[in-house]
Amino acid sequence: MLEFINFYIIPGIVIGAIYALGAIGITLIFGILRFGHFAHGDLATTGAYLALGVTTLIGLTPWLSLPVAMILTALLAYGIHRLFYRHLEARPKILTVMASLGIGMMLRSVVQVAWGVDPLAYGSGIARAQSFAGLMLRPREIATLALTLALVATLLAFLRYSKWGKAMRAMSDNPDLARLCGVDNDRVTRLTWFIVGALAAASGFCLGINTELTTMMGWSAMLSMFAAAVLGGVGRVEGAVVGGLVIGLAEELSVLLVPSPYKSATAFVILLAILLLRPQGIFKGKVL
Amino acid sequence: MTHTPSLDRPQPILIMHQVRGGYGDADILQGVSLTVMPQEIVVIVGPNGAGKSTAMKAVFGLVRIRSGAIVFEGEDITGWSPDRIVRRGISYVPQVDNVFREMTVHENLEMGAFLAKGDLSAAYDRIYALFPDLKTKRHALAGDLSGGQRQMVAMGRALMLDPKLLLLDEPTAGLSPKYMEQIFQICRDVRDSGVSILLVEQHAKQALAFCDRGYVLATGANRFEGSGRAILEDPEIAQMFLGG
Ligand SMILES: Nc1ncnc2c1ncn2[C@@H]1O[C@H](COP(=O)(O)OP(=O)(O)OP(=O)(O)O)[C@@H](O)[C@H]1O
Ligand SMILES: [Mg+2]
Numbered sequence: 277m278l279e280f281i282n283f284y285i286i287p288g289i290v291i292g293a294i295y296a297l298g299a300i301g302i303t304l305i306f307g308i309l310r311f312g313h314f315a316h317g318d319l320a321t322t323g324a325y326l327a328l329g330v331t332t333l334i335g336l337t338p339w340l341s342l343p344v345a346m347i348l349t350a351l352l353a354y355g356i357h358r359l360f361y362r363h364l365e366a367r368p369k370i371l372t373v374m375a376s377l378g379i380g381m382m383l384r385s386v387v388q389v390a391w392g393v394d395p396l397a398y399g400s401g402i403a404r405a406q407s408f409a410g411l412m413l414r415p416r417e418i419a420t421l422a423l424t425l426a427l428v429a430t431l432l433a434f435l436r437y438s439k440w441g442k443a444m445r446a447m448s449d450n451p452d453l454a455r456l457c458g459v460d461n462d463r464v465t466r467l468t469w470f471i472v473g474a475l476a477a478a479s480g481f482c483l484g485i486n487t488e489l490t491t492m493m494g495w496s497a498m499l500s501m502f503a504a505a506v507l508g509g510v511g512r513v514e515g516a517v518v519g520g521l522v523i524g525l526a527e528e529l530s531v532l533l534v535p536s537p538y539k540s541a542t543a544f545v546i547l548l549a550i551l552l553l554r555p556q557g558i559f560k561g562k563v564l
Numbered sequence: 565m566t567h568t569p570s571l572d573r574p575q576p577i578l579i580m581h582q583v584r585g586g587y588g589d590a591d592i593l594q595g596v597s598l599t600v601m602p603q604e605i606v607v608i609v610g611p612n613g614a615g616k617s618t619a620m621k622a623v624f625g626l627v628r629i630r631s632g633a634i635v636f637e638g639e640d641i642t643g644w645s646p647d648r649i650v651r652r653g654i655s656y657v658p659q660v661d662n663v664f665r666e667m668t669v670h671e672n673l674e675m676g677a678f679l680a681k682g683d684l685s686a687a688y689d690r691i692y693a694l695f696p697d698l699k700t701k702r703h704a705l706a707g708d709l710s711g712g713q714r715q716m717v718a719m720g721r722a723l724m725l726d727p728k729l730l731l732l733d734e735p736t737a738g739l740s741p742k743y744m745e746q747i748f749q750i751c752r753d754v755r756d757s758g759v760s761i762l763l764v765e766q767h768a769k770q771a772l773a774f775c776d777r778g779y780v781l782a783t784g785a786n787r788f789e790g791s792g793r794a795i796l797e798d799p800e801i802a803q804m805f806l807g808g
Contacts, residue, residue: 439678442667446675449664456624456656457721458647458679 278410284528290417290486292524293424297479298497299504299516300431301472307448307511307562308468311369315356315380316476317498321491322383323349323477324484325391331398338398339419342481346474353473354466380495388491396489420482427478428517431471435513440467448511496540500527503547509561518558522546575638577602577729577760583622583632591630592618594784598762600729601776605751605761607792609768610781616764617659619781620731623762624656625649636729651679655722659733659764662718665707669698672706672717676724684724691720694753712743719750723759730754732763736771748774772796 298320305313326348330341356379364372405412435441440463446454447464455461479501483493504523508515523543530542555563578600586592592615600606608616621627623634625646634642641649646656655676664672673691677684692699695716701709706717715735722730732751736744744767751761752774765771772778772792780788780801788801795801 442671442674443678445667445671446664449666450661453658453662453664454675456646456650456658457675458650459675 282410282412284532285525286411286413286417288525288528289521290420290524291527292521293421294479294482294486294520295497295500295504295524296517296520297424297427297475297482298494298501299508299520300428300513301475301479302501303505303508303511303513303516303561304444304448304468304472306505308444309361309465311372311376312502313376313472314373314498315376315383316472316501317494317496318380318383318387319349319353319356319473319476319494320480320483320497321494322352322387322480323473324480324489324493325387325491326352326477327481328391328396328398328484328489338481338485342423342478345481346477349477350470350473353476354469357465357469384491384495391489391491393491398485398489416485420486423478423482427475428513431475432513440464444468499540499547500524500543503543503550506547506561507550507557509557509559510563511561512557512559515557515559515561574602576600576635577604577637578623578762579633579635580619580623581633581635583619583629583634585622585627585629585632586618587627592784593622593627595632596622596781596784596786597632598779598786598789600760600762602760603755603758604776605755605763605774607771607775607778608762608764608781609771609778609795610787614781615784616781617733618784620656620733620762620764623649623731624654626656647679650725650727653725653728654731655725655727655729656731657718657722657733657735659737663706663714663721665705667706668703669706669709669717669720670702672721673698673724676721680725687724687726690726691723694723694750695720710743712739712746715739715743715747716750719747719754723754727759729760729762732761734764734766737766744770769796 298316302313302316305311323345327338327341327345330336330344331338334341336344360375360379361372364375403415405414435445443454443459444464444467446457446459447461480494483497487493500523504519505516506519507522508517508519523546526546527539527542530539550557576599580596580598583593583596584591596615596619598606608619610616618627622629625644629642633640636652636654641652644652664675667675673688677687697713698716698720701713706714709717719732719735735747739747748770751763755761763771772795775792778790778792778795779786780795788795788798
């Protein structure tokens with residue numbers, strides 16, 4: 277039993293938390309800005325490499341460079357909006373979706389030019405797993421879960437209690453009415469991109485520190501993140517968290533049933549099933 | 565336009581003067597004129613597609629106005645943005661999708677006061693006194709309420725900033741007669757508290773019977789105006805617009 281938990285459940289929860297951080301961004305963009313953001317995985321990759329850059333240039337430890345990378349990625353996300361997506365706002369949303377695919381490729385290429393295509397790592401130290409009554413947890417895994425918990429709790433509290441958090445929910449719920457109430461659309465959009473960028477960086481960083489840094493990692497993880505967002509209910513932050521954990525666990529457990537090369541197909545199967553059977557997702561989100 | 569207040573005749577709170585305009589190139593409104601006096605309930609009735617909602621949106625700055633003027637308390641507000649109009653003292657409840665479904669009743673009211681600064685407890689007390697039903701449901705999601713209660717949330721939201729003029733687009737659409745009576749009664753209470761109301765109504769007969777004055781709108785222009793009773797008793801209007 278402990279073996280089972282250590283080999284499948286813990287890795288599933290850790291990767292699930294990483295997916296959750298990415299899925300929250302995807303679901304916020306879907307809910308508030310109303311398009312599928314296909315540059316999201318590469319935004320996460322970029323954030324992860326920016327953290328690496330800060331580590332090597334300034335010499336901060338990886339975990340200390342993360343906040344810097346989150347801020348940089350938040351600014352980057354908003355910059356991309358200003359430079360590209362904003363000009364498509366009045367056009368059909370599919371144009372923004374296609375544009376985001378292109379932005380994703382562009383980000384990936386920039387990362388490849390700057391850091392090369394070979395896998396990299398934040399540090400060389402091998403952290404031994406510690407035993408907690410038989411549960412084997414590595415420090416980086418504990419840190420990943422703690423970070424996810426802290427970010428999710430902060431975000432939920434912000435959305436629930438703060439004036440601008442409520443404005444974001446109102447915009448997601450009923451944009452016309454929100455505007456009638458005097459909510460400034462531009463300000464909500466800016467805020468959304470800052471939050472989404474910061475969370476994407478956290479997601480990419482955790483992915484990189486728990487495995488290795490590759491320029492394709494965000495792109496590869498994005499399908500799972502989208503599946504998590506849809507599974508949880510589009511527009512629902514708490515749904516994205518639950519969705520992320522379910523997808524992460526399902527992927528880890530799938531190797532018990534099918535050969536491990538099919539692991540990445542698990543998210544796809546779940547995505548299809550949820551779209552067919554319960555398109556509003558677990559938490560009654562928007563139907564796509 | 566200048567309006568000099570005189571002692572014998574109170575100044576209208578709202579004047580729509582020969583307003584033409586619409587959403588795109590075609591004018592939906594072909595010269596709509598109406599006035600609302602202080603503490604008056606004015607109803608607009610007319611067939612579907614007559615431009616009733618459009619006329620109301622024009623007051624609230626949601627329609628491109630090509631010619632004509634909208635004057636509120638003696639000030640020309642033609643072409644103002646909705647949030648500036650809200651601040652000036654007009655609130656608007658749209659015909660459909662007029663609540664935040666995923667937000668609680670209390671949060672809906674809070675959004676109504678988004679532009680306000682400072683302590684809002686007096687405003688909440690005022691709204692919950694007007695809508696006692698909402699007080700017990702304050703933590704329920706607006707989307708889970710009945711149609712009538714949702715309409716109350718929408719009206720409460722619009723009243724949070726203590727407007728001088730309230731625009732209601734078909735507040736009783738789809739409601740049972742019991743709720744319709746309740747909404748009309750609330751309108752009277754709101755009026756008696758000093759707010760003027762301009763409303764569009766599908767239930768023309770009931771609305772004309774309870775309002776102070778009415779307008780009949782058809783194909784983007786006013787056809788008749790007068791006291792509710794006068795409109796109701798006019799056989800021609802009754803035949804043409806009120807279904808006999
Ligand atoms: N957002 C819009 N864009 C373009 N045309 C519109 C829009 N809203 C309404 N119209 C058109 O304007 C005309 C008047 O519509 P309006 O909604 O004002 O009528 P109404 O009198 O309120 O009707 P109802 O009783 O059905 O609510 C209609 O022909 C309608 O198709
Ligand atoms: Mg209408």
